[in-house]
Each structure stands twice: as C-alpha cells, then as structure tokens.
Amino acid sequence: MTDWLHIYRNTDDDTLAALGSTGLVRRAAKDVEAGKVAWETAPRLLRADGQLVRIDAGGPARASCDCPAPGVCKHILAAVIWLRNAAPEPGASNMTNAADGADSGPLAVAPPAGTSADAGASAANDPTAASAGDSAIDALSRLLAEVTALEPAAVFKTAGLAATRKAAALHAAEYPVTLSATAGTLLITLPSLDITCRYIGGAGFAGMVSEAPAASRAAVHVLALAAVWRQQGRAIAWPAPSRSAAAAALDDDAGLSADEQLFIERLRALVLAAFEDGWSHVSEIVPAQLRALATSARVESFPRLAGMLRTLAGTASLLVERDAGADERQAIRLATRIYALTHALEPARGDLLRELRGRERRSFDGNQALELLPLGAHWWEQRGGARGLSIAFWNPAAQGVMQAVLARRDHADRHFNRELAWSTASLWQGAGAAATLAGGALTLEQARVSDDLRLGLSMETRASVQPPWRANDERWTSAGYDDWNILADALRASAGLRGETLDCVLLRPARCDTPRLDEARQTFDWTVRDSSGAALALQLPCDPVHHQRIGNLEDWVANGAPIRAVLARYERSLQGGRLEPLTLIIETAGVLRAVSLDYEGAPASAARSAPLLQRLARLFGARPAAATAADIPAESIETATHAGWIGAMQQLLENQAMSGRLHVPGADRQRLVALRACLRASGVELLADALARYLDQPDTERGIALLYLCLTCAELGG
Structure with missing residues (x-):
C-alpha cells in the first residue's frame, strides 16, 4: 500500500x-x-x-x-x-x-x-x-504510541505560535481526557470544551478532524494532543508566553481585540437570527452552531459565555428533536442573557471586562490541605443530557460551600446512574462513596481547588476520615446564613451580568414550619425562620423528578429530629428565582449528620410518605393550568403588583419570541400600553421608558432588551 x-x-x-x-x-x-x-x-x-x-x-x-x-x-x-x-x-x-x-x-x-x-x-x-483483525485495545495502543511519538516542537510549528499559546493557556485547566479508538482513528474527548478531536492514523497533526470552528481548530487540536502527552507522562516545552500578566491586564484595559470583536458580532448575529425565526421553530443547524461558538468562546477567553452557550445548545437540541422536556422559555431567557452579555462586553474595559469574561471554569491550584464537613449530595440531570451527583462540603477556612462533582456528558457512559454514583463511585483515595460520608468529617491532602470552590477528583488527592463535628463546634457555629436579610443581600449581589453565580447556600434556621403542598401552584412549600422570626420560603416543584425529595423532606420534618441547617440551591429559572432544599444537617446525640433528600428517608417513614406521593402523582398527572401574571386581564392590570406587571410583560414578550414575532406587538399592544401606564404611575421609570421605546419602534433588538430588563428586575425581587 x-x-x-x-x-x-x-x-x-x-x-x-x-x-x-x-x-x-x-x-x-x-x-x-x-x-x-x-x-x-x-x-x-x-x-x-x-x-x-x-x-x-x-x-x-x-x-x-x-x-x-x-x-x-x-x-x-x-x-x-x-x-x-x-x-x-x-x-x-x-x-x-x-x-x-x-x-x-x-x-x-x-x-x-x-x-x-x-x-x-x-x-x-x-x-x-x-487491519480487520485489530481489536479496540490494539488500535488504541497503536494510535497512542503514534501520538506520543510526535514531536511537540514540530506540532507547534505547524499550528502556529498564536494557536499554540492559546492551547497552552487552556492546558492547565484541562481535565484528564477520555480516549477511545476505532480501527484507524484515535478519539480524544476534551471535557473542558465538550468536544471530540479525531486523530487519523498516519495523517499527523495536520490531518486531525473535529467540529471546532475554523478559527479555533488549530488551538483545539494542539490542546488535544498536549492532553494526551501529559496523560502518557511526556514532558511538554511550551513556547514562552507572549505577554506577562501585567501586559494581559493592559490589553483588557484597552478593550476587546479585533478577533474578539468579530467573535462577539458572529455570536450576536446567530442569537438575533434565532429570535427572528422563533424559538418554537429552531433550525436543526442552530445547536451545532451554538456548540461551535461555545468552543470559540472558551478558546478566546470568554469562559462565562462558553458555559452559557453550551447550556443553550443542549436546550436547542431538545427543541429541534421536539423532546417532551424541551422548554422554549428556558432557551429564550438564556439567549436573552447571552445577547445582553455581548452588548456589555463590547465597550467594557479593565476590571469590568475581566468580570464580564468570567473566571476560567477550572483553575486548580493544587497542594492544599483541607478540613471539610460533608453536607450531603444531590442528583441532577440537564436538558442537554448531562447528569451527575454533586457532593457538598462546608469549608471553614474559606467560609463557603465547596462541591465535588461526579458527572457524565450527554449520552456518555450509559452504566452511570444515580444509584451507582451515590453508593459505589469513590471520590478520592481513602474516602468511600458519597453514601458513606454523611456521619463524619474529612481531611484532604493535595486537594485541587478551583477559584469557584470546586473540588477536583484527582487521583493524587488523599482523604482521611475524621470524627464528626459536634453541634457546638466553633467551626460550625459561624457557618452559613442565619440572618435572611444578609442572605437577601448576597442573592441580589449575584444577579445581573457582573454578579458571581451563587449556586448553593447553607441556611441555619432557628425554627422550621411544617411543609405544605400548594396544589394550585403545583409546589411543595417549606418556610424556615431565622433568629428574629423572619420567614424564608423554600420550594420544590411537584414534578416526578422531585417526588422522592419531597417525600423525604416531609418525613424528616415530621420525624422531629433537630434540623440544624439546610443546604439549598438557588434556582433562577423562574421569576425572581427560588431556593430548593437539597440536604438537611440534623443533630443526633450532639453530633452533626448530613441527610441527602434525594436518597435518605427518615426512619419508619414509609407509611407517612405514601399518601403524599400518591397525591403528587395524581396532581402531576392532571397538570392543572397554574395562574400566571400573564393571565391578568387588561382591565384588571391596575390592581396588580409590581411583580405582576413585570411577570405579565415578560411572558407576553416570551410568547412573541416563541413565534418569531418579537418585532410585532400585535394583539398584545393594548396590554403593553396599560402596563406602561401602571409602571410609570408607580415610579418604575426605567422599565416604563424601555417599554415606550419598544412600542414606538418595535423591533427584535428592543424586544430582547426589554425582556432582559424584566428578567433582571425579577431577579432583584421586582
């Protein structure tokens, strides 16, 4: 041959x-x-x-x-x-x-x-x-040997200095890659970019193939090879960086580069086109375009945009497939935030630009020794197909919640499921599975921790199990939030484009009310109170995904065990957001124990939870239409609250965005005019003025801007 x-x-x-x-x-x-x-x-x-x-x-x-x-x-x-x-x-x-x-x-x-x-x-x-007789193991071994034998200097020369330096910047944050092989092709999956590069046997670096966009392809392929080299123990001599940290800061002081501006323009054009086509009629090419732009965003140092685009691509894929779990409103809200972020990035300079870019998703610094209190675990599944188990810990040194995540990408590893992740998968050497961590504390040696307090699942990390903390331990008495006013300030600070996302919060209530089922809104509501008696509403939606968590929560509250803390996730998908309880910290014989509501029921709880779960099954099957702010009739708008007006406007705009008619108020114009009058009369001038501009000259861009204002006001509490 x-x-x-x-x-x-x-x-x-x-x-x-x-x-x-x-x-x-x-x-x-x-x-x-x-x-x-x-x-x-x-x-x-x-x-x-x-x-x-x-x-x-x-x-x-x-x-x-x-x-x-x-x-x-x-x-x-x-x-x-x-x-x-x-x-x-x-x-x-x-x-x-x-x-x-x-x-x-x-x-x-x-x-x-x-x-x-x-x-x-x-x-x-x-x-x-x-050869036809090649086994998968033989092919993998042969191709790995070929890739390991490549000379990095020659690869870097072929890729070019600019692409090589971009790959070097991403290399430190890259997870171990996943490798597999067909008879003649090595598949290198990069977790940080959620992309697979294909090395064809004999074709070398120049013959590599991936779905990365052309402008980023060389950097992505260099990153893939470098990740394999590192995994195979080969040293890499990267070229010297072109600029110091101080020089990079000066670049941000000058604003976006020409290439970055071009990327922002391409992204904005795609999002605008999706709005004009209508989110109920998403083209089958849109998910692939969004994934490609997510890769470019990561390579071009826009980590916040990259994460948002990956999530939007997953939702768009479900919309294209007409999946029962697809949600046009979720896509519209995320696309609106992406569009707003592109406008904010364009004129930004200095610290503002650095904040809007976002932090690199994983920048582990290594070699840290940590003492941690396990706070339980919860299972999650994303619309794009990714799924995993998040295990939470309280870190007294950082005064914050840290998480480690066992996860799989969409459709990867079909043997990975919620029970296996909970009871079998070990997190670190010396620590068992998540199910075994509830009753003690941990010390981690050589822990890898990211800037966003995410724990890396490194094979180098060593764990040792420590005695559980007592309820009066000074490390515990200062943990979490016990004043809901301070919590509210923290949640508001995390809103908007500049805010750092606040995912999970540890609440330390002084008293907990009995949870109740709200059949009209299809929610399970639980009020917890701080030391001053102020109420905070926690809420779980009554869908099948949450049935087990709801039943376990009711059982533990009814059990009467002292609840010393609640780990809650801040879910922003609804107007104003909601706090969802994930785990409980209870006191038993003076010591603290974590209870994971997705997995653990109270002792002898079966008889108590069965009636509630039966009601939930009937309720969710019937799916009565919940009243929304958009249902306020035009003649009754003046009697609504600020939140009602904002919610009504948001849902009207989302309805138009579904059909691609965001530029035509149409039959909703009368309601929007009435809303404008109410907002102006009550002093909400910013929204009233934006709505007036939209009504005077309706177009898609003004509609997106108005929708973003509605979302932000809802996050801030109306």
Missing part, C-alpha cells in the same frame, strides 16, 4: 460527519454507489460527480475540490469514501509514482476488499494501517 493511502482507510463515517455533516456523508455515499467517483489521469486527482478532487498525505481535512462550495464538500467526502472502500491492485507500480507526485497515469483500483486476507496484506505493508 502506498505511504498515504492508508490514511483514507483509517477514516470512518463519524470522522467524515465531523468534517461535513451526516446528511452530506449520506449523499456522498450515494454518489459512490452510483459509480460517480474514479481516478483522473493526473496524479492525486479524482473525479467525483464531475468535480476534480485533489488528495494527498494530509488526509481528508487537507483535500480540496474545484466546486464553489466552501469547506469540505460532498465531492471530497465521496472521494474519501471511495478510497476507503476500494483496494489498489497489489504491486501496481504507478501507485508509488502518484504518491511521489510523478506525472503518471491513473492508479489502478480493484473492487472493494472483502476478505481479511486483503486487509492483513495491507497491514503488513504499512504498520500504521488498520
């Missing part, structure tokens, strides 16, 4: 789909079946459906076609499929000449190889070619 032809043999359909699309691969395969591909008379040229395709040792990613289509076209894919399926005649002398660029006739090609003997002969002639 020629020196380069095996590269095309090593290319599978998934790799081709990453170059083009699944539909394009399908069309290309039909052209091959129809006999529309053949060698041209000149070397390294094929004729595919009438177009000339040039191929060489660079692999499919480096092939070119004379058709006007940009990027990888159907003709290139057809040529690759044909080369992959067709075996050159053994001993064809003109094959080597063509590979060397000699002026020779067309290569002779036999029908597709159908026997293992053909494949075995190919493998014997070329050790990097995949």
